[in-house]
Amino acid sequence: MxxxxxxxxxxxxxxxxxxxxxxxxxxxxxxxxxxxxxxxxxxxxxxxxxxxxxxxxxxxxxxxxxxxxxxxxxxxxxxxxxxxxxxxxxxxxxxxxxxxxxxxxxxxxxxxxxxxxxxxxxxxxxxxxxxxxxxxxxxxxxxxxxxxLLQMGNLALLQVTTEKGKQFWMKKTVQKNFNKISRNTSETMLKSEFNNPQNAIFRLAAELINEFPKDDLKENLTLYYFTNFAASIDCQIYSIPQPIFLFMSRTLKSCAKQWYDFVNRHYHISGSKWNEEKGGWIKKNEQMTENEYLNNPNDVFNSLLDGKSIIKKLRDFYKSIVQNQKLKYDSRIAIYYAQEVLNMTNEQIGLIRKIGNKIFDMMQQENNFKKYMVMLEGASRAYQLRTALIKIIKKNYNSGTFEPIVTLEEWVNYLFPDGQYWGEVRDLLLIFLYEKLHENKINADFGDEDDVKEPEEINEEA
Ligand SMILES: [Zn+2]
Incomplete structure (x- = not known):
């Protein structure tokens, strides 16, 4: 022995x-x-x-x-x-x-x-x-x-890197098992309500963040979705790296409702429609509960897991708020995303906001919002955005305004720094402009982006 x-x-x-x-x-x-x-x-x-x-x-x-x-x-x-x-x-x-x-x-x-x-x-x-x-x-x-472990179809094991992360997983699995066994109510390995590991890892991240609301956890989550079963042995790995975790953490702590308004509309649910008024999914005239779709594919989660930018999805979301005028407009999700995931500096974000404010002032002075919004929304190539901005700068200069929209130094050092994708700058600029439109209760329905005119043509009319 x-x-x-x-x-x-x-x-x-x-x-x-x-x-x-x-x-x-x-x-x-x-x-x-x-x-x-x-x-x-x-x-x-x-x-x-x-x-x-x-x-x-x-x-x-x-x-x-x-x-x-x-x-x-x-x-x-x-x-x-x-x-x-x-x-x-x-x-x-x-x-x-x-x-x-x-x-x-x-x-x-x-x-x-x-x-x-x-x-x-x-x-x-x-x-x-x-x-x-x-x-x-x-x-x-x-x-x-x-x-x-958690049963999730296959088995799920969350790998964490911090002591708090470990405490969280222990409480969620080991401690819960022990309590159930002690009460004689444990009949099987713990089962998760999820069978979609992509969605599950985001729920786990949210639970962990909410468990320690006062901590700024620098966590790095990896979900192992696996089975050691006979011939069907398999393992899939899903990760929320630290930048995305920090982005989620800041978002959930300060604008959780807006985050869920944004995420929930990105599920794929056949035979149902997203209802902007009610902020929910409607199937056969009935509002669906979250349990009915929490395992459906979600474009926001899948993009984050694939390392694809969600800034365009955020831009579309913010635009829908301006069109709808029902939800509160809170650009912090976009700012946190730009800071934590897109690696934008505060100088760059501040500059983009400043440019947005000045463009908005010009739009108000001319009482023509559509012209500028279509020009910026329609920029689908880097040169089109640069051309549109240069034309706006020139117009501002010709109007005799003393202060330039952007200085050469700002343009070179902060607006389009090396390694930054130009489209992210455009999308953040539009998000700040939508915010101004929303504040001033101006409708942002400027027609389909597909049939907007080329920026060059629009400028000739100006
Ligand atoms: Zn050993």
Whole structure:
């Protein structure tokens, strides 16, 4: 029988997310049962797996816990015997592939770990071992992995980088499991309401941000959506890198309602229509609830995950606010996005706003909004935007205004700096102009952008 090694196990991160998640669960459980040995805890977990949950094939492939040829009553004794052997092993000394610790190693195939080569695929391993050679501590931690997972169709595991992120995931999975097991209401691994991992990671990010409203978390989220099941083994990875997380964090803390107004209209829902008045989806004359569409594809989420800019979507959203005049106009989402994700400096954003204000003053003086808006909205090439701006600058100069719209230095250093996509400057400029239109209750319906005139033609009329 193995000694109680529970106190000697290190819970330092190994870099392997599965081992670390299992370790997080083991650490939590060891604090709940301070009088239990490591074998007691393994037995406790085995009882949960076999007697309460069953169906852990997506985690452990071919282990006594799941193997179809192992009789139900043999599953727990066989598992315990196996761990006894692993902990008592005195051969194969070496360094663990996960944590680097020197120990008597065990081959961890798919029966003990996820997504590794084993059986016929031993060519994955250095010396054609039957699996990754890992230390007993890591085998034990791996065994507790199911407590840290969510069922989402496939399994979901969130990798976080901060201590608060870890606390969040532990509370959401391990602690919740433990509470349910204690109340005898746990019948299966925890199930998420999501089966769409792309949408799920944004919900998890929002929950994490809301959990720590006073903290400015510099988090980096990665969702592993995987299965270790038989022949259908698979893994998809979705990431919210730090800039997008910071953007979401600032947005949710200061303009959450506007964020959801923006995001919700970008679902794809067949047979239904977005209703601007009600700010919701209507199907067969009934307003849909969020639960009915939260797994539908969402263009905002998918663009953010694909690293594509959402500034054009924001621009269209803000324009719809001006046309509708019902929602509050709050350009902070666009500003946060420009700062955190598009890497615009405050000087550049301030300059774009200043130019927008001056163009708006010109529009008011001429009492002609359409002419300038169509010119800027219609700029679909970089040269068209530059031409439009230069014509506006020239007109301002000819009108005898003392202050220039933009100085040469500002133009060169801040307006179009190297590495900045010109279209982002155009879209932010329009967002600031729409804000002025909204403040002054001027309708922004200037006709379809598809049939706007070329900027050159418009200017000749001016
Ligand atoms: Zn190890």
């Amino acid at each position: 193995a000694d109680n090694i529970i106190n000697s196990i290190s819970y330092e991160s190994t870099g392997d997310l599965f081992v670390d998640a299992g370790g997080m669960a083991l650490e939590y459980l060891s604090k709940q049962f301070t009088d239990k040995t490591v074998m007691d805890l393994i037995e406790w977990a085995s009882i949960v797996y076999v007697k309460k949950w069953g169906k852990l094939n997506a985690v452990f492939h071919g282990s006594p816990i799941t193997h179809p040829t192992t009789k139900h009553e043999d599953r727990i004794p066989k598992t315990l015997k196996r761990f006894d052997e692993i902990l008592g092993k005195k051969t194969d000394k070496g360094f663990c592939r996960f944590c680097g610790k020197e120990a008597y190693l065990t081959d961890a195939g798919r029966d003990k770990s996820c997504l590794v080569g084993s059986g016929a695929f031993v060519n994955f391993h250095h010396a054609h071992e039957d699996g990754l050679m890992i230390c007993p501590d890591c085998v034990i931690k791996y065994f507790f992995l199911p407590f840290a």
